[in-house]
Amino acid sequence: MLRIYTSDHSLYCAKLRILFRHKQIAFEEAPPPGGGGSAEYLSIVPSGNIPALVDGDLVLTDSEAIAEYLEEKYPERPMLPETQVGRALSRERSRFADTRLEPALRLTFPHVAPSSRDAGAINAAHAIITKRLVALAVMLDRSPLPRDHLWMGDCGTIVTLEWIALFEGPVIAALDWPEAVTTYRRQMLQHAAVADEMTAYRPEMLHYMREKGAL
Template sequence: MLTLYAIPVSLYCAKLRITLRAKGLQWQEIPPPGGYGSADYKTVVPSGNLPALRDGDLLLADSEAIAEYLNDIHPNPPMLPATPAARARMRERGRFHDTRLEPAVRALFGSISSPDPALSAAQSAKITAHLAQLAQMGLDDLPFGLGDCGFAITFAWIEALTSVLGLAIDWPHAVQGYRRRINAEPAVAAELGAYRPILAAWLQAAR
């Protein structure tokens, strides 16, 4: 059985669990020995990154690398499109999440216990700008795939942080439709059902 090193609230661990669910795979989930970033965990996973996956003798850390590996060895249902151009666009979508939208949201995590109105305003503008960019990327012409999994969780974070930090986010109509579509995917719905209470509890404790 696959072994996943993860912590429940981690956005990237939740992102990978969507892939695992979509593939219909079974896995056991364990916390990093000694805690995230600990020396003990780095004896197992040298980078210290989460999530990490062990499959027999193979150990992988990095959600994108793991997801592509799972898609290669468990090709059905496929989570990358059939043509090179469409696969590239799906990967582009996923990279946009990981390098643009998610970092703009993550920049707010440190202010949850002591809200900074100036930071909230600045990041609201950045998040809104990235959502506007996403709306122009053609969200309706590819089937659900690897590049969509992170957005489902990050959208939930944006929604939760809006109420906690008073964010002012403009959600483009195209992104609202995209969010409804991916949230209706069974794997996404199952993960969000488990994840939202964990996120709410973590935010309450962080405050």
């Protein structure tokens, strides 16, 4: 059986579990042996990255690389479109989530705890998150990818959006959500794999917030 090493509140682990759920791939989940960055874990996963996939002799990291590998190995219930343009658009959405949207959210993580919050940094992060949401709205309006199918590019996008929504109020000021993004969130949460993962994952998100004193 496939094994993935994960951490409780990792966004990228949740993203990967959505793909496993949707493709109905059996897997076992475990924390990094000895903890992330430990010598024991590094002996298995030299990069120390989380999540990591172990499939026989293969050890693979990076959520996108793992997703692409699983898509090729388990082509049933495909998560990339049939057309070249469709596949490119799904991959673009993945890259946008990983390299633009999530990094904007990550700017707020050092300031989640009220005791260490820097108002200037939070305001700057709010501006960048707003900019990314507007860009995502334009991309969604232009994309022909049907929303009644869950694509690979949706997995990380929806998890990041749910973190942003959770931070709104307790960490950052209210956001002016573009209608296209609000509609997209609602549609993505209707997919069983997303809904099931968020049911299991949201308590970890809330636990993280409570640990930081943000709730």
